[in-house]
Amino acid sequence: MITVTGARKNYGDFAALDDVTLDIPAGTLTALLGPSGSGKSTLLRSIAGLERLDAGSIVIGGRDVTGVAPQKRGIGFVFQHYAAFKHMTVRDNVAFGLSIRKRPKAEIAKKVDDLLEIVGLDGFQHRYPAQLSGGQRQRMALARALAVDPEVLLLDEPFGALDAKVRADLRQWLRRLHDEVHVTTVLVTHDQEEALDVADRIAVLNKGRIEQVGDPVSLYDRPANDFVMSFLGSVARLGGQLVRPHDIALERNRDRAVAADALTGTAGGVVESVVERVVRLGFEVRIDLRADSGQRFAAQVTRGQADVLGLQVGETVYARATHGPDAYELDPALAI
């Protein structure tokens, strides 16, 4: 359990953290999600003790660590660019924390071998970091952080420097690892897909403040504001209202669109638009549209729907929102 209360951090005039309060329950994998400059890395580094807060407190596992040095916080930290000890072998890298703690040699050797097996680097003991791929280096860094049995594991954009395929694989792998090891984990990312994929809980940060905290589904379906909605998943602006592209229905016939809209009744109304492009992305089809107001937006339909519509570039189509974000929060008694 990590509790951050009233955390503030300024760099000159820039407020990196502006009164941040956050609870991270024990055993969860929590993602700090936000654009660059939102303060998410500063928050993580403050929890680690690598940054000193201007105000506020940090409690890890019931112990106030606000003024405690990073050495004594019981944390494991993984850096975006691995921070591998380049002059040490993989084995010595992973063993570093244990050898600092002066554990017996046999115990260190066993633990290191076990961890390397868990992270899939068995047999790489005598390699140097320069001889590993980026993904392997990051797994080594994870093993190194886990070797000291940290109370919390802190990951600062751990997959940010890797290519897309490796990133997706490692993310799955991290999720499985977390399910096995169950150490409280905080992951910083600017990639909403990554956050939705691996995290139990997501805290969305913007301009040094926490916008919303919750599980991925509720954040996606019930965003607290436009920022959370547009940062988590893609959005289209339809008639002045933010909607998910997959919540846009298209009709060739204006009257049918109006009639259908009268039933579901969102604020956006029916928007006459011109098809600019039809992009087939496997099962999904993205249709780029331009409203008569000049506003561009995209609708996402299934391949079946796209085939039925048979839209061509330059044709006119009527778009309406099947439900806006607010629709979820309607009182069931009123939503007849």
Next chain:
Amino acid sequence: MRTSTAARLSLRTVALGYLVLLIGVPIVLILWRTFGEGVGTFLESIRTPAAISALNLSLLIVAITVPLNVVFGVGTALALVRGRFRGRGLIQAVVDLPFAVSPIVVGVSLILLWGSSGWFGGIENNLGVRVIFGLPGMVIATIFVTLPFVVREVEPVLHEIGTEQEQAASTLGASSAQTFWRITLPAIRWGLTYGVVLTIARALGEFGAVIMVSSGFPGVSQTLTLLVHSRYIDDHNTYGAYAAATLLMGLAVLTLLLMTLLDRKRSTT
């Protein structure tokens, strides 16, 4: 840009000729003069008490200068790269000063400061420790002219490695001292080695600053460079000067060789 074969060849010839004339010919001449009389004569000439003493003194100065430069050089580089304090720009400039100031000026200013009538003259007058015209003066002069090498070689390496490895070590429980010995020092070891090699080469070859602060007695306070000078100018012993110069050159070549070997090792790890 494409150059014709003729132009390329003539360019190479000019460059090569320039090097040969300025560096190759003088060195070959000295070697030829030295060994023209036979290896025995050469050995005899560098085995005189004065020559042995000069070699020992030069090596002693190197042995004192190098550790001091390593400690202060690494410390200064760390402060310059990691420190956030006022006057960093000034320190940067001061570190480069020995490159800019002529060694003879260094010698003169050291006499003004440490000489018996200088600011720190009390050390000689009251404590009886001879700084100027003694070993301390020569060491101080050599440190002055070699000061920038370690700093300037270690600094870019420190910039390059950044602080992430050190932060990682601290999150793993390492104290500042443990982080320095186990992470920082190994990471900068090549830059440091390079700085040390340059320091050795410069310390062996230093002449202008040292001649000002040495009493210059053969067999007592002559370094190898001073020996070459005095044999040539004072003793009119041109052959002895050539032989001593060859010895000095041999040491420099050895240092360079060491550096090349280390360079090769660096590129393989």
